[in-house]
Amino acid sequence: MRGNLVVGAALVGLVVVTALVSLLWTPLDPQAVDASVRLLGPTPEHLLGTDKFGRDVFSQLMVGAQTTLYVGIIAVGLAAAVGVPLGVLAAMGPRWLGELVMRTSDLVLAFPALLLAIMLAAVYGASTLTAMIAIGVATVPAFARVARAGTLQVLSREYTLAARAGGRSRWWIAWRHVLPNISGMVVVQASVSFAMAVLAEAALSFLGFGTAPPTPSWGRMLQESQELLAVDARLALVPGLAIAAVVLGFNLLGDGLRDRFDPRLEARR
C-alpha cells in the first residue's frame, strides 16, 4: 500500500528534521537545571513541561532524537557494512565459506543485542559506543542472510548465467549484477533493523546501559520518569510515544519499500 510508504516516510522525516534542527537550535537548553520550575505542566515557555530537575522536556526530546538516530545509523551502518559483503561472499564463494558464515551468524543470533550490550557494559562500562557496537554486531546476521538469499536469487537468473558463460569474473558479476539487484532488499532490511535498533537503544538507556547522562536520550527520559508516574504520567508518555512513533515510522517505511521493490507481495501486506 502507498499509505505505508507515505506515513512511514513522514514519521521518519519528522524525526530527522527534529534532530537536525536541534543541532542548531532548541527552545531552551535541554541540560539546564532549574529547581524553581520542577515538574511543570505544559506552558507557553515549556511546551511539554519540565522534568524533576526543571529541565525543558521539549528541548530534551529534540536533542534525544539525535541520540536515537545517531545510534541507529552507526549500528545499522556497521551491521550492513559487515553483513552484506559476508552474505554475498557466502553465496558466491566456496561452499565451506558459505557454511561457515551461516553457522557463525546462527551463533551470533543466540546473542541478542541487549545481552551483548550488557556484557560489553559489564566489562567496559556502559556508553553510547558499547550500545551501538552491541546492536550493530547483533544485527549483522540479518543483513548477511538477506544478502545471501538475494545473491543466490540473482545468480540463478539468466543474465548472470550469460555473464558467467561469457567469462566474466566473479567479482565483476558481484559488482555489476548482484549488488544493484540486492540493494532494494538491503534497504528494506536497513529500515526494519533501524526500528529494532531504536527499540534496543531505548531499552538499554532505560536499564542504564546506554547513553550516559547528561546527554538526553528517550530511553533514559522514560527511566527517570518511572518513579514519578503517579505524580505525572506525561513524563513517561512523551518519550514513550516518541520511541513508538519512530519505530512505527521505520517499520512502515520498510513495509512500503518492500511493496515498492516487490509488487507481487503488495496484496499480502
Added chain:
Amino acid sequence: MTAAERVAGGGSPAVAIARRFGILVVSVAVASVVVFAFMAVLPGDPAQVALGVNATPELVERTRQEFGLDRPLVAQYLDWVGGVLTGDFGTSYVTKEAIGPQLLDRLGVTLWLVGAGMLVALLIAVPTGIVAAVRHRRPSGVVVSAASQVGVAVPAFLAAIILVQVFAVQLGWLPSGGWTPPAYDAGAWLRGLILPAVSLGLVQGAVLTRYVRSAVLDVQREDFLRTARAKGLRPYPALVRHGLRNAAVPVVTVLGVQLATLLVGAVVIERVFVLPGLGSMLLDSVAARDLLAVQGIVLVLVVGVLLVNFLVDVLYTVLDPRLRRS
C-alpha cells in the same frame, strides 16, 4: 538456508534430528568459549573489576589466587565448563557465595514470566491474526492489521509503565511489582504474574499477529483449501481443519525467534516489576561487577536461545510430513 531445509537435508527424520542435535552441542560449546573469552580475555582483570580501582595490588593478587585467576586461561575455562556441566557455576568474587543455586532459583522466575508472556502473545495473535486474514478486505481486518502495526512499535517497558499506571496505581486491581513463589501463595503469585506477562506478551502478540495474518493469507490461497470448500466445508471450518496446521509451519519459526526475544525482554520487564528473575540477577551482577556471575547468567540465556532454535527445527518435522521422509 531455512531451518526446514536444514532438517530436510539428510535422510530419515531420526538422522536429521540427530544431526541437528549435533549442531546444538557444537553451538553450545562454541558459545561457552565465546562467553568465557569475552569475560576473561578482555582488559580489566576480573578480580580488579570486582574489587574496584582502589583495591591494593596485594589484595587483588590474593583474590586472584583465591579464585584461581592466576592459572592459564585454558585451565580456567575447563574448570568453569566442567563445573557448569554439574550445575556448579563457581563462587561469586563479590559475595563469595555459590552462584549455581541462586541462578537456578532465578531461572524459575524468568521461565514463569516467559511462559506466561508467550501464552498471552499466542492468545492475542492467533485469533486476531486469523480474523485479520479472513477479513483482510473488510474494515475490521484493516483495523486489526493497523493496530498490530502500532503495537509492534511500542516498547515492552512502555507498555509495562502504562499498565502499572492504570491497573496498579489508578484501579488498584493488581500489584505493581514483586514476586510470590507459587508454592507459597498461588493466588498472590498469579496476581503478581499478570501485569508482567501482559506487558511482555502484548508487544510480542502484536508482532506475532502480523505473521499469523500473513501465514493464514498465504494458506487461504492454497488450492487444497478450495478443495476443502468444494467438499462442502464452510470457510472457517475449512481454514481450521486444513489451513491452520499448514499456516503453523512459518509461524513456528517466528515463535522460536520470539521466545528468544522474550527471554531477553524479560530482563527489562523484571526490572520494571522488581521480579527476582535471571534478568534482575544479571543487572545486579553487572552493577556489583561480579563477572563470574554475569558469565554464568549470559551462558544460561544463550543456551536457552540455542535450545529454543533446536526445538523449533524438531517441531518442523512434526508439523510438516513432507520433511519426515526424503
Added chain:
Amino acid sequence: MSERARPQGHLGGVECNQSAPGGTGAAALLSVDGLSITHGETALVDDVSFRIAPGERVGLIGASGSGKSLTASAIMGLLPDGLSASGSVTLRGQQLLGGSERELSRLRGKDIGMVFQEPMTALNPAMRIGRQVAEALTIHGTSRRRATDRARELLDRVGLPERTARAYPHELSGGQRQRVLLTIALANDPALLICDEPTTALDVTVQAQVLDLVAEGVRDRGSALLFITHDLAVIASVCERVLVCCDGRIVEEGPVATVLSEPGHDYTRRLLEAAL
C-alpha cells in the same frame, strides 16, 4: 482460477465473433441462465446460458481465459475474491447464485462434486489421504467409522493400492493424486460432477487413465458431467454434447459429433483447424 498458459497458444490465437447460442433441454438438472461474471467494470463471462440434463455428459471447450473455469467456480459458489456473478444458476430448480453459505456448503461435495486442474497442490500436504477422502463423507453426515471404511473402498475402486489411505500427498504421483481428487469429488455420488481441466497437468498416458476413470465414475453413478477443457480430443472421447466458449460467451453448442464434423461457428472451425 487461472488457467495454464499453453506454449503453443493455438486456441488463444483464434479470433471469434459472437452470436447468441441456443439449446434447451426438458427437466434440466442444472440450468445456467444469463450468467455474467464481472471484475469491477470488466465482464469476464457475459450472458452465458446452458442446461445439463440428468446423467448427461457435456463438454465446455474454449481457449485459456475464455471464462470457462470461472463459469465452473460460479456454479460451485467459489468465485475468487473481488469477482461478482449475476444471472441465475439452478440445480433441480434450487437457485445457487447468491445462496447462503450454509445452503451452498450443503450442496457442495454432495450434489455437485468438482475436480480441479492442479492435482499437485489440491490436497492438504499435512493430512493423510484416507482422512481427506473420509472427510468428504463425514461433512455430509456419514459416521466417522463408516467413512473410513468407505474411503478405502472408494480408493480401491479407482485402482489405488490399499496403503494409499495411510500415505501423505507428497508420496503420490500426479496421476495418483488426481485419482484421489476424483474419489473425493464422487464420494457422495453427486448428481453433477464438474471437471476443470483435470488432465492438463498430467502426461499423456496418465491422462487416458484418468479420463477413463472419470467416464466410468459418472456412468456407474448416473451422474451428469460438465467437463471443461481446451482439448478437442478429450471432449470427443468423454462427452455427448459440447459448448464452445469464446471471450466469455457461448458461441456454439450441439452434439459432439455434429459440432466437430459440421462446425456452425467460425471460431469452432478455427479451433478444429488448429487442433488438426
